[in-house]
Amino acid sequence: MPFDQTADEGCFSRHGGATAELEDDANNNPYLDGWRNDGERDDIFEKTRHSALQMPLEKGGFTKLMKLEDKENDESNSINDCGLICLRKHELSVEGVHVDQCILPGFKYKVRRLGVKNKYLFEGRALHLLSISQGYGKRITFESKIKNLNSNYFWSDSNDDGYGFSLIAVEHGDKFTICNLRRRPIGHAIVEDVDETQTEINSKIDGTEITKEVGIRMRCRVRYTSEPHGMMSLRREETVFINGLAVVAKSRTNLKAVTKLIKNIELMSVGPCLFVKEQ
Structure with missing residues (x-):
């Protein structure tokens, strides 16, 4: 399947029709084109999260708390009474006319088609979401x-069983600068493997920027350049397994969200530290 061909090519919306034009009105995507007003912004986040995710939403603070379950205790798929493959704990729901309020343009997602034809769209690639009509x-x-002929789209009601969206903050091959808590560089890290269950833990709005915190587990190859006290490091390289909280931000002036850093990391050899993304 070509990169720009979706698994649902040829599907049409029961409501919009196959020839429905994509609306470019700024009201469609407030995160890309600015807020309409503060009242409408509050209404956007008033509804609670999808019940399958068990992540309550606190109005005003726009804060969602979720306890990360151990991977060993987390089943890969949730099976309903009919034997169909359903939403996973870390996924966000799109089904019929419903689109989870936490799915926002500019952030990167992997999309899984639920049901008997359980498979990822776009050849399993994580892509930035452009718009939701x-x-x-x-x-x-x-x-x-392909800018002038974009076939990477589908309709929210094309599949009766819906879709599962996975927020992607970190991918294989990403590079980071390791810093101590004072932001002094002490080494470099390359992501060798990352758990697919990257889970949105918290979101907040600061002016025109929206920030998401994503719980991640990953394996990295680390190369030290100096010790936290500033002396030359006697260690060279090692492989480490890390749990952390990735900070992903998108401003109104940027079309794509970027991962700024990973915090809440503690390496056995250097203690608490930050992984700052190398752009």
Whole structure:
């Protein structure tokens, strides 16, 4: 399947039709084109999270808390009474006219088609979400290498069983600068493997920027350049397993969210530290 061809090519919205045009009105995507007003902004986040995620939403603070379950105790799939593959704990729901309020344009997602034909769209690639149209059957469009003929889209009601969206903050091959808590560089790290269950823990809005904190587990190859006290490191390289909290931010002026850093990390050899993303 070509990169820019979706698994649902040829599907149409029951409400919008196959020829429905993508609306470019700024009201469609407040995170890309600015807030309409403070009242409407509060209404956007008034509803609670999808019940399958068990992540209550606190109005005003826009704070969601979720206890991370151990991977060993987390089943890969949740099976319903009909034997169909359903939403996983870390996934966000899109089904029919419903789109989870935490799915926002600009952030990167992997999309899984639920049901008997359980598979990932876009050849399993994580892509930045460009837009979500209004209406009953919402056209959901992702980035494409082909700018003038983007086929990376589908309708929210194309699949009766819905879709599962996985927020992606860190990927294989990402590079970070290791810093102590005073932001002094002490080494470099390359991500060799990352758990697919990256889970949104907290979100907040600061002016025109929205920030998400994502719980991650990953394996990194670490190369030290100096010790936290500033002396030359006697260690060279090692492989470490890390649990941390990735900070992903998107401003109104940028079309794509970026991972700024990973915090809440403690390495056995250097203690508490930060992984700052190398852009």
